[in-house]
Amino acid sequence: MIKSIENNSTNNLEKSFWLIKEGSCYWSLGFFKILKKKVDNENMNFQYFLDNYLKKEDRSVFINNYYGFLNNDISFTQVIKIKNKNDKYREFTAKTINKLDENANELIKAICFKKKKIKTVKKVSSDLFYYQETLEMTGTGSWYVDFLKQKSYWDSQARQILEYPENYIPSVSKSINYYASEHQELAMKLFTECGMSGKAFDNEIKMLTANHKKIWVRAIGKPVYNKKQEIIGLRGVFQNIDEAKTKELTLKKTSEVIASQNSRLFNFAHIVSHNLRSHTSNLSLVLELIDNVESNQEKFELFESIREISKSLNTTIDHLNEVVTIQTRTYNNKVQTHFNDTLDIIKTSIGHILKETNSTIISNFDELKYIDYIPAYLESILLNLITNSIKYKHPERNTIITIKSYIEDDNNYLTISDNGIGLDMEKFGDKLFGMYKTFHRNSDAVGIGLFITKNQIESLNGQIFVESKVNTGTTFKIKF
Amino acid sequence: MQLPNIELACIIDDDGIYVNLVKKIIETKKLCKNLLIFNNGKESIEYFEALLQNLSADKIPEIIFLDLNMPIMDGWEFLKRFTKIKNRFNKQITLYIVSSSINPIDIDRAKSLSTVKDYLIKPVNIKELVNIFKRSA
Numbered sequence: 001m002i003k004s005i006e007n008n009s010t011n012n013l014e015k016s017f018w019l020i021k022e023g024s025c026y027w028s029l030g031f032f033k034i035l036k037k038k039v040d041n042e043n044m045n046f047q048y049f050l051d052n053y054l055k056k057e058d059r060s061v062f063i064n065n066y067y068g069f070l071n072n073d074i075s076f077t078q079v080i081k082i083k084n085k086n087d088k089y090r091e092f093t094a095k096t097i098n099k100l101d102e103n104a105n106e107l108i109k110a111i112c113f114k115k116k117k118i119k120t121v122k123k124v125s126s127d128l129f130y131y132q133e134t135l136e137m138t139g140t141g142s143w144y145v146d147f148l149k150q151k152s153y154w155d156s157q158a159r160q161i162l163e164y165p166e167n168y169i170p171s172v173s174k175s176i177n178y179y180a181s182e183h184q185e186l187a188m189k190l191f192t193e194c195g196m197s198g199k200a201f202d203n204e205i206k207m208l209t210a211n212h213k214k215i216w217v218r219a220i221g222k223p224v225y226n227k228k229q230e231i232i233g234l235r236g237v238f239q240n241i242d243e244a245k246t247k248e249l250t251l252k253k254t255s256e257v258i259a260s261q262n263s264r265l266f267n268f269a270h271i272v273s274h275n276l277r278s279h280t281s282n283l284s285l286v287l288e289l290i291d292n293v294e295s296n297q298e299k300f301e302l303f304e305s306i307r308e309i310s311k312s313l314n315t316t317i318d319h320l321n322e323v324v325t326i327q328t329r330t331y332n333n334k335v336q337t338h339f340n341d342t343l344d345i346i347k348t349s350i351g352h353i354l355k356e357t358n359s360t361i362i363s364n365f366d367e368l369k370y371i372d373y374i375p376a377y378l379e380s381i382l383l384n385l386i387t388n389s390i391k392y393k394h395p396e397r398n399t400i401i402t403i404k405s406y407i408e409d410d411n412n413y414l415t416i417s418d419n420g421i422g423l424d425m426e427k428f429g430d431k432l433f434g435m436y437k438t439f440h441r442n443s444d445a446v447g448i449g450l451f452i453t454k455n456q457i458e459s460l461n462g463q464i465f466v467e468s469k470v471n472t473g474t475t476f477k478i479k480f
Numbered sequence: 481m482q483l484p485n486i487e488l489a490c491i492i493d494d495d496g497i498y499v500n501l502v503k504k505i506i507e508t509k510k511l512c513k514n515l516l517i518f519n520n521g522k523e524s525i526e527y528f529e530a531l532l533q534n535l536s537a538d539k540i541p542e543i544i545f546l547d548l549n550m551p552i553m554d555g556w557e558f559l560k561r562f563t564k565i566k567n568r569f570n571k572q573i574t575l576y577i578v579s580s581s582i583n584p585i586d587i588d589r590a591k592s593l594s595t596v597k598d599y600l601i602k603p604v605n606i607k608e609l610v611n612i613f614k615r616s617a
Contacts, residue, residue, distance in 0.1 A: 288603075
């Protein structure tokens, strides 16, 4: 079978290869040929190859690559030096092949050897120079964790990326602290899995520098094996991708903002068309009717309808105007706005309503006292949500409104909860923030407040969520 | 002008101005004897559901004009509940949707329902309204 593979594989693969199959090995004829050596498959095994063919300096890396490939299917390409007939070392590229040909058994793994075409004449020191340069230019630092010695090693780039001094010795036991708190669990998982089962990783993760700065790095790691195929450590690189990642995240956010603006614009066009249509259609109906009635008295009465239509048309235009104003406001108006101050203004302005309805407001802004915001918006948002809670109070109990600001995952939040009549979210959830949508029997429900609130929040890149339960209450959650 | 053949018509719409105008047309053209008016779907469905308890033919409208965009309960929700009970009235009830929505999604959805006879886009004109009453009579 091996023969057939050798013959079949001539088309697309190098003839010089090494088959590894369930513990046994086979070196192709081509392998010996390019070394100008006699075919010697009897003596050849992994250890023999290491001892008699491979140059000593390439051994440890090759052993590691070999076991990574054998046990965990980690492909590799390595330039190695192999001794030829004249006991001279020649450079070869050893490259893993996962499939020799279509008929090949899946269990067969192979490494092929190809003569390196351009012979490198550079000295090791110049190699090292380019290697260092590459690391520096790509912002890549390498690291190694030695399980046996219980030690960690970082190269100078790794230290530079993480802002540690040149003589800093990384800690093994406290290594989790090199990661941002929100990603510590992920880091733990990656390193544990790699160390226990040899699973290599390549992840974008947030690390913490010596100066407590959070930076995005691409962390790549893989296990290090000894000859007995036991994992004795992990090695890999950290690449500083903070700039690119930050740009990516900003771009993502920008695209989300544009999408939301677009949808608001579409919504607005729909509202304009619908709301104006109802007035114009009434207008044409009234005119038609005037043409159709006989007496002047009746005609005159119909003029009263035109007055009404004009009035409601004006109201609609006012509402639309209010919405347009939100869309065109700029960020320049953002200032440090304290929740407590804003709430005080509201409490003063609607104090009599709170008193009359026996409503209580409990607030807690300890965790997050202020945000950068347009003060008029925050006031309008809070006022709308508070009056909303009072409007839809439960008939059997006094209204208690709980307002709380906090920080979660670097984002600012505000929640406003009440114990009111609540809403059937399944029925109304998606319509709640629509214009002129009211779901209750209250006659003063106009259906503009929540629409305005949502628009104000979204125009400053925030989001509003709602949770509600009939007869229990409603909670609005704002992400600023 | 001939006497109206339709006894009772029903308008379900939250736009007061529109309702008054249609009322005026019906009176002027003597299109039916009596008119039922509801401001939203909830009021009207409650009327129809209560009617089932005590069926009296003169309280069941022959024609319903239903708006779609209404507070509290919109036209769609009304249609869902009305369709469940419409066959228990022992009387032919013709339902038209009258809406200012020109959204093709709304129109297609409405026309696909067997309960809906037709979809009229506001403004309805007088001739159209007269024809509908004549056809249903």
